[in-house]
Amino acid sequence: MDIGINEQDRQDIAHGLSRLLADSYTLYLKTHNFHWNVTGPMFNTLHLMFEAQYNEMALAVDLVAERIRALGHYAPGSYADYARLTSIPEASGVPKADDMIRQLVDGHETLCRTARSIFAVVEKAGDEPTADLLTQRLQVHEKTAWMLRSLLEK
Template sequence: MAKSDKKSAVKALPAKGLPIDIGISAAHREAIAKGLNTLLADTFTLYLTTHNFHWNVTGPMFNTLHNMFMEQYTELWNAVDPIAERIRALGYPAIGSFADFGKATSLPDAPVEPPKAKEMIRILVAGHEAVARTARSLYPLVDEASDEPTADLLTQRLDIHEKTAWMLRSMLEE
């Protein structure tokens, strides 16, 4: 299944209960929630890859990367809850299974065999840049809906992913 087909497999179903009247149309809330579920899947996938690399890094940069990857996976772990809670505030369920994350993410899974340290860095740079693109792609819709809380969340995520990609990329310079 192609990535574009996989994303459409994750449906944004409204939560049951009282109607939501927060000044954002139901159509906008649904589209934003679907986009945020992709961001959630990307963030969780990058978290798993980063944690995997933390466990499996070797070589002369071991201590530096082991500690850096721990800081990064901790930050990513702490990011999934606010994303999921924003989805819930919009009235939709947050995805949470490996199957749903696999269908919704734009990132590849971590390699089966742990790569060398520099390849880990390259993979994480690409991952952070991909998550930044996912977050940025939601801005037109969020802006159209005047959804300031989601815009704020996206701005925070973009800042972190762009800075992390820059710092990791700097480690690859000779």
């Protein structure tokens, strides 16, 4: 494979993207879980908001996995892989709506940090497609975290 990025950099980028994929899939699953199980006075608002968020992430995980493949590496695709690679804790039980929101804010902020941690090697390698993907993911996750945070203001 000769796409202008050396093997070591492609491996390092793919590893970073694998962590991003694991965080994204874990947050997708958590958001879907909360969509199913949210209750309380904000039920309709949160139910619809969570649905829009997990649908967006369902498409995003495919983009991240395909970028890993384009770099010549295999994308992780099992719960065991994701559990090993993610920085986002699973939800235990069914939290109250405000706790769901807080956990999702934390998850989106974690995804932002994970995405940012990959930029150094991406920039060094001149990997513009991955930089563009990371920038797009940051825009989505920063905006989503802001919108969720706004629900917690009194």
